[in-house]
Amino acid sequence: MSQLNTLLASEAVDLNARATDWRDAISRAGKLLETSGAITADYTAAMISSVEENGPYIVVAPGFAFAHARPSAAVKRTAISWVRLQEPIEFGHDSNDPVNLVVALAAKDDRAHTQSMKDLAKLLGNKDARARLDSVSSVEELREVLETTVKKKASASSAGTDGAQPAGTSAAKTVESKGKVLTVCGNGLGTSLFLKNSLDEVLSDWGWAKLVNVEATDTISAKGRAKEADFILTSGEIAATLGDVGVPVWVIKDFTSLSEIDAALRELYAL
Structure with missing residues (x-):
């Protein structure tokens, strides 16, 4: 079973939710985690506060919001909830609104959910899988998409050519590099x-x-460590919070778009 399915309790899924605004949408995702026993109400409140403080940076891809907060005593176990909205909601994001899918993450620490986040990013970056997520009518169908898409992606990756270079690049970078890139959000x-x-x-x-x-x-650590890196990749909202940190800060609109990230690297490394 994929880690996504392991972390997702059946009672933490709502495929026909209605929300009045983005706060209500996050509240519904949090309530599912509360009902499944993964968190207390304090964590739901923290997820909402994070957006109030940092803006709609959790809207990381078109139509998708990834609600979360820092690990705390309000998290009883690492888990996710899944909310698909009948009517999309505006979160205030300049390019990824409106949102019809909200996934909430509760993490006990900063490591337990790593593989599930990899799987989720790959899942949402797959256009066919994303379309299926908008049409599944049951928890069982959702679990099948989560399972089969991850397995197919893993098989395709293992069949690829290790060390392949994109056209027009070389193994040695064309700028002096520190060998580090930071990705930044409010909670890290x-x-x-x-x-x-x-x-x-x-x-x-x-x-x-x-x-x-x-x-x-996170933003606080990034401000202190920015000069260790070649550059920072982040959302528009977090970029505004960071300000001038002494290295380039590049805004990525769609965190699932490999082509957008590819283009950013080519620009930043002058390829």
Whole structure:
């Protein structure tokens, strides 16, 4: 069973939800986690507060919001909930609104959910799988999509050519590099990890996985450590919070778009 399915309790799924606004949508996702015994109401409140403080940075892909907060005593176990809205909701994001799918993550620490975030990023980056997620009518059908898509992706990756280079690039980068890139979000474990997984996949396709270390972190840590990195990748909302940190800060609109991340790397590394 995929880790996504392991973390997703059947009672934490609502495929026909209605929400009045983005706060209500997150509340519904949090309530499912509360009902399944994964969190207390304090964590739901923290997920809402995170967006109030940082803006709609959790809307990481078209139509998709990834609600989360920092690990705390309000999290009893690592889990996710799944809310598909009957009517899409505006979160205030300039390119990824409106949202019809909200996945909420409750993490006990910053490591337990790593594989599930990789699987989720790959799942949402697959157009066919994303379309199926919008049409499934039962928990069983949802679980099948989560399971089969992850397995197919893993098989395709293992069949690829290790160290393959995209057209027009070379193994040695064309700028002096510190060998590190930071992906940043408000909490350092949700959307930043989501973006890290997509960036890691692009670097792997390029054959640069051993040349560039990608670290997911929060805004406070990023401000102090920015000069350790070649650059920072993040959302528009978090970029505004960071301000001038002494290295380029590049905004990624769709955290599941490998082509957008590929283009950003080519620009930043002058390829």
